[in-house]
Amino acid sequence: MTAIIDYGVGNLFSLRGAFAALGLEARVTGDRQVLRDADRIVLPGVGAFADAAARLSAAGLDDVLCTEVQKGKPLLGICLGMQLLFEKSFEYGEHPGLSLLSGTVVPLEGRIPNGLKIPHMGWNRLEICRESPLFSGIRNGDHVYFVHSYHACGCQDSLLATAEYGVPVTAAVGLGNVFGCQFHPEKSGAAGLAILKAFTETEGLA
Amino acid sequence: MLTKRIIPCLDVRAGRVVKGVHFQGLSDVASPVELADLYSRNGADELVFYDITASYEERRLFTDVLRATAEKVFIPLTVGGGINSLDDFDRVLKSGADKVSVNSGALRDPSLIRRAARRYGDQCVVLSADIKRVDGVFRVFARGGRENTGREAISWIKSAVADGAGEVVVNSIDTDGVRGGFDLEMLEAVCSAVRVPVIASGGAGSIQDFITLFQKVPGVDAGLAASVFHFGTVRIGDLKREMQKNGIPARIREEL
Numbered sequence: 001m002t003a004i005i006d007y008g009v010g011n012l013f014s015l016r017g018a019f020a021a022l023g024l025e026a027r028v029t030g031d032r033q034v035l036r037d038a039d040r041i042v043l044p045g046v047g048a049f050a051d052a053a054a055r056l057s058a059a060g061l062d063d064v065l066c067t068e069v070q071k072g073k074p075l076l077g078i079c080l081g082m083q084l085l086f087e088k089s090f091e092y093g094e095h096p097g098l099s100l101l102s103g104t105v106v107p108l109e110g111r112i113p114n115g116l117k118i119p120h121m122g123w124n125r126l127e128i129c130r131e132s133p134l135f136s137g138i139r140n141g142d143h144v145y146f147v148h149s150y151h152a153c154g155c156q157d158s159l160l161a162t163a164e165y166g167v168p169v170t171a172a173v174g175l176g177n178v179f180g181c182q183f184h185p186e187k188s189g190a191a192g193l194a195i196l197k198a199f200t201e202t203e204g205l206a
Numbered sequence: 207m208l209t210k211r212i213i214p215c216l217d218v219r220a221g222r223v224v225k226g227v228h229f230q231g232l233s234d235v236a237s238p239v240e241l242a243d244l245y246s247r248n249g250a251d252e253l254v255f256y257d258i259t260a261s262y263e264e265r266r267l268f269t270d271v272l273r274a275t276a277e278k279v280f281i282p283l284t285v286g287g288g289i290n291s292l293d294d295f296d297r298v299l300k301s302g303a304d305k306v307s308v309n310s311g312a313l314r315d316p317s318l319i320r321r322a323a324r325r326y327g328d329q330c331v332v333l334s335a336d337i338k339r340v341d342g343v344f345r346v347f348a349r350g351g352r353e354n355t356g357r358e359a360i361s362w363i364k365s366a367v368a369d370g371a372g373e374v375v376v377n378s379i380d381t382d383g384v385r386g387g388f389d390l391e392m393l394e395a396v397c398s399a400v401r402v403p404v405i406a407s408g409g410a411g412s413i414q415d416f417i418t419l420f421q422k423v424p425g426v427d428a429g430l431a432a433s434v435f436h437f438g439t440v441r442i443g444d445l446k447r448e449m450q451k452n453g454i455p456a457r458i459r460e461e462l
Contacts, residue, residue, distance in 0.1 A: 013302035017277030047327055117401055119329050119372070122208040122427065123251055123457045143209060143457040145282060147329050164207055187282050187304065189246065190459060 002026040002200055003038035005065070007055045009080070010046035014186040022197050032064045040200060041065065041073060045080030049089040049105065049150070052080050053097065062098060069100055072205030074177045076196075079148060082173065082180030091150050100178050103155030108148075113166040119149040124163040124171075124183075126191075132160045132174045133202045137194030144171070144181075144188040144195075151182060177205045209455045210420050211251040211428035212442055213284075213405065214435040216241060219258045221267030238271045242279045245435065248442045249459055250281060254307070254430060257287035269301040276302025286334055286375075290314070295322050299330070307332035307375060310348045312366060313355055323370025328402075333371035335363055337392060338379035344392060351379045359392075360399050367400045374400060375430065378408040385411025388419045388429070397425030410434050413445050420454045 004015055006028045019026035026042075027034055035041060043065065045052045056062045069075045077085045086097045089105035097105070108118050123143040128135055146163065151170045158175035162168035163183075173180045179199060185192035217224045222236040235241065242253050255272060259265045265288070276283060285298040286307035295306050306326075312318050312333060323331045336347045337359040344359035363374055376396050378389030388409045397404050406419055410431035419429055434440040449456040 011276070011299055011302060011304070013273060013276040014280060018280055020277065021280070117403060117427075120208070121329060121373075121403060122211055124208050149329075186280055189280055192280055 001038050002040045002042060003035050004028045004042045004044065005035070005056075005061060005081075006030045007052070007059045007061060009052045009055060010044055012044060014184075015042065015044055015078075018186045018193055018196055022193060022200075024197070024200050030059055030061065032060060035061065035064050035068055038068075038073070039204070040202075041068060041075045042199075043075060043077045043081035043084065045078065045084065046147075047080060049080065049083060049091040049097075050093065050095045053084060053095055056084070066098060066100065069178060072177055074199065074202045074204050075100070075179065076199045077178075077180040078186070079182060079184055082182055083150060083152060085173070085178060085180050086152055086155065089150065101152075101155060101158045101173060101175060101180070103152045103158070103173075105150050106153050107150050108165075108169070111167060112169075116166050119147055120151075120163075120165050120169060121147045123188075124165065124169075126161045126163060126171055126183075127168070128161045130160050132172075132179075134160065134172065134174055134179055134195055134198050136198045136201070138191050138198075142191040144183040144185065144191055146171075146183045148182055152180075177202070207455050208427070209251070209457045210426070210449065211405075212249070212416070212445060212456075213252045213254055213428050213430040214245045214250050214442070215254040215256055215407075215430055215432045217256045217258050217432065218268055218271060220264045221271045224258065239274045239278060242275045242283075245442065246279045246281050249446050249457070250442055251457055252282045252284065252428070253279065254284045254286060255303075257285065259288060269297060272298060272301040272303060284332060286332070291318070292321055292325065295326060295330075299326065305330055305332050305373070307334040308371075309334040309336065310350075313346065313348045313357070316365070316369070319366050319371050320369040323372070328370045328372035331371050332373045332375060333363065333366040334375040334377065335359060336377045336379055344395065347379060351382075360395055363396055364399055367402050371402065373403045373405065375405040375407050381409030382407075384409060385415075385434070387411065387415040390419065390422050393419070393423045393426055397423060403427040405430050407431070410440070413440055413448050416440075416445055417448060417452050417454065420449065421452065
């Protein structure tokens, strides 16, 4: 069973629907025990970094999440949920993340050429730079759907794929049992579903 | 590089798609869920559901349809129609919408955009503007294009974007329904005024109209249409291949 963490951030219909469409068991939950019982965990999220980090912590879910991941349970962070995996974010100040991966989250503003719109919103090509079980069902160059104004940097040790937006934007990361997608696999058509399916087939480290 | 998006728009009333939809291979052509699924499988990049509901009861049917679609169709969904308050934003976002488009509601209460953007983020708030030339000036119309607000369109769009609208749908009343092509002049004027994505609407009659749109107004991010897709005049797969042939970045699914 995959636990999809519900901490009041964003709409989980499509994510739950995607697992159902794939015939995979998933539970949308804010319950610590369900996270402990799950085989895998998905951390979704949209909105602002500090607010999401505070909600995750207020729900008492950050500790149990980190404990389960350190035990080897596979984790997939999506969009803001991926950004939360890093050490810190510079979105409206400086805020600590979960530090499950090395790197920081920085604004695209000032880092992409003038004239390109922010947020980076729409369908862009995945450029895979490191093989990963996450990509077993897709091809290099498949399009996925992005909506974000910040991205991870300094994450060379976990970088799996980028998307070209004037500069290479961090699109997917993975190290050991910890994975992250800046794009929304649940909004990325067949390619996105293939990535979610591949995640549920990854082996934990336990 | 981001692709140019192709967006079919479905008018939904009482849980059914209205405007004649003529499709083969669909058991229920009036089912928004089935039609959305079909468009998605054919390569639509995003869908707009336009709620033309007239009653509370019908509105409940609309949110049911929205929820069922979000559980089955895995591309972004935008909802427009009857969005007048933060409660309306809340209702459709909780039922599976990714973005919400405001039109007359924002004209009546311009603070709606700012409040919605603050609560849900700019990327969630889409300004939809119905625009018509009156004595050579672009004017904003309200209530489905029936009422001239007297507001100059470009300044209205600029102020909405400054308030937090993350995307703008430009619907030209002058070209809408004519199927003679998009309103390139109007779109150019909007694109040079704002830095958020601009979606062209009104006037699509053929594949070539989309090609011309993206070639002549490179600032446009997406083309939206209803009847050409519903009637099968333009097939999304064919359109995407033609875009690619013309060097316009398009998302083409291998399964097509």
